[in-house]
Amino acid sequence: MSEPPLRADARRNRARILAAAAEVFDEHGTSASTEEVARRAGVAVGTVFRHFPTKNDLLAAIMKDLQSRLTAEAEALAAKDEATALFTFFADIVEHAASTRTVIHLLAAAGTNVDVDRQLAALGETLDALLTRARKARTVHSEVRLDEVIALLTAACQGTLAAGWTPDLRRRTVARLLDGLRA
Amino acid sequence: MSEPPLRADARRNRARILAAAAEVFDEHGTSASTEEVARRAGVAVGTVFRHFPTKNDLLAAIMKDLQSRLTAEAEALAAKDEATALFTFFADIVEHAASTRTVIHLLAAAGTNVDVDRQLAALGETLDALLTRARKARTVHSEVRLDEVIALLTAACQGTLAAGWTPDLRRRTVARLLDGLRA
DNA sequence: CAGGATGATGAGTGGTGACTCATGTTAGGG
DNA sequence: CCCTAACATGAGTCACCACTCATCATCCTG
Structure with missing residues (x-):
């Protein structure tokens, strides 16, 4: 071993x-x-x-590192304020994605890569925890499910990089997106 | 000439x-x-x-065709119901994107390709028209701007393909997204 | 500090994809 | 029906990239 x-x-x-x-x-x-x-x-x-x-092994190693950092950040946010952690974390990841393409690869490569899938599952659990807490605090719409949150997050990250949103547009767009999730 | x-x-x-x-x-x-x-x-x-x-010339030719069809569809929708045309068109494009990757390229290639930029500008005008009508009908949040609509649309299309959303997840996600736009 | 094992090197291999051009083929005007 | 300009063909060129391996360098253990 x-x-x-x-x-x-x-x-x-x-x-x-x-x-x-x-x-x-x-x-x-x-x-x-x-x-x-x-x-x-x-x-x-x-x-x-x-x-x-293989090149994929190299990518997987980087993803693992990224995923650890993101999980740590999520827990720090939840410790501060359970009610808003989900929204803050969401916005943070998108900001992160604007400067580092790796985030997008982590989110987008679902299903195409076994190693990456494992990282994604871990990130999914992190988001699930934040979603549960937000539901308890009634800050999120009661019918919003985890897969929708992940989908919206993926979409926002894809968009910010692929379409080259400006910082201002990025913030306004994410705000609209989160409006759709709120209670 | x-x-x-x-x-x-x-x-x-x-x-x-x-x-x-x-x-x-x-x-x-x-x-x-x-x-x-x-x-x-x-x-x-x-x-x-x-x-x-060049390969790009071939792509541009296809984009032009696609853009014409989308514009025609938008006008047909607006003729039916001005208040909801924006939302219906939005959902239709995302459905379209789920089966044809070309839509994504049209939306995502902004700034990277002169020919594609011209098509995007035309599509932007079409969306602007729908947005104006929705504002008059007060079905859209008063502060939503055109660039945000385009950004959200791009994001949704990117997401649906890159992350391989199921039809069900796609519909729920788009619904959440449109919730953020409504008045 | 010697010598074997572990690691580093970088030219080489095989594969792919955009684009070219000498050669052969056809449409359609006279 | 013939001739030529317009068109089609596809093997070949060039560039790029993931990955290999024979050879050389370095570590570190006894």
């Missing part, structure tokens, strides 16, 4: 590759080449493929 | 290519290969490139 520990240089390179990949994919989308990731990490292509056998 | 008329066989092939391209791009998205379009049209690749010098 557990692999022998990595050599010091290998551990360093793995970290560099992950950091470089996060940057590159955020800037150019997931279609950016592995070569570009290697260049940014100051490493040869072969090294990237030694650590991540 | 005006080119000499096409030969009979050239006219026939042009029509076949357009029909095949519409099918192929709807099924596999705009990343489908020109070779696939040629195969489906029963024509050699060279012929496709003779009629449409």
Whole structure:
């Protein structure tokens, strides 16, 4: 099950590759080449493929990291104010998506990628928790279901990046969207 | 300005290519290969490139067609019921997008493609007309602006395809979305 | 600090897709 | 019916990209 520990240089390179990949994919989308990731990490292509056998494995690793950060943020928000956490979290993710294409890939790749599906399920649970609390606080429309929230979130993230919304338009649009969810 | 008329066989092939391209791009998205379009049209690749010098030119031709059909539909709806035409049109386009990826490309390619931008502007005018009528009928929230409507529409279309919403989820999600727009 | 194991390298492979062009084919005016 | 301009053909070019592997470098353990 557990692999022998990595050599010091290998551990360093793995970290560099992950950091470089996060940057590159955020800037150019997931279609950016592995070569570009290697260049940014100051490493040869072969090294990237030694650590991540396929490009998809590299993506999955980044997604996992992103998902952890998002879950942590959701819990912090819920601790502050249960009634509005769902709405704040929603708006935050969209803001996040505006600058990092990786979020969109995480949300959009449902069904196309086993690894990503697992991350999505985890994010779904996080949203479910926020939705339940919002329902108890009666701040959300009583008939709104989890899949609708995820659908709207995906849609907003897709839109903000694909159509290049301005910050102002993004905020107004998300406000309209959340209006549809409120009690 | 005006080119000499096409030969009979050239006219026939042009029509076949357009029909095949519409099918192929709807099924596999705009990343489908020109070779696939040629195969489906029963024509050699060279012929496709003779009629449409770049793949983008081919896409633009299809978009123009799509945009005309959508505009016609919008006017038909407005003639029936000015108060609800905006909402019905919105839902119709999303339903359309669920089966034909071309709609998404039309909406999403804003800013990336001059030809497509012209089609989008035309569609924007159509939506503006519907929005104005809905405002007069007071069926839409008074502060909703055109760019928000376009943004929400883009988002819904992106979402329905990218995330593979079921028909049921699609209808519920669009309903929530329209709730945010109503007076 | 020697030597084997682990890791890094980057030219190479195979595959795909947009676009070209020399060659062959046809429409349709005279 | 013939001839030529317009058109069709499809193998070939070029560029890109995911992924491999023989060779070389580095770590680290005894």
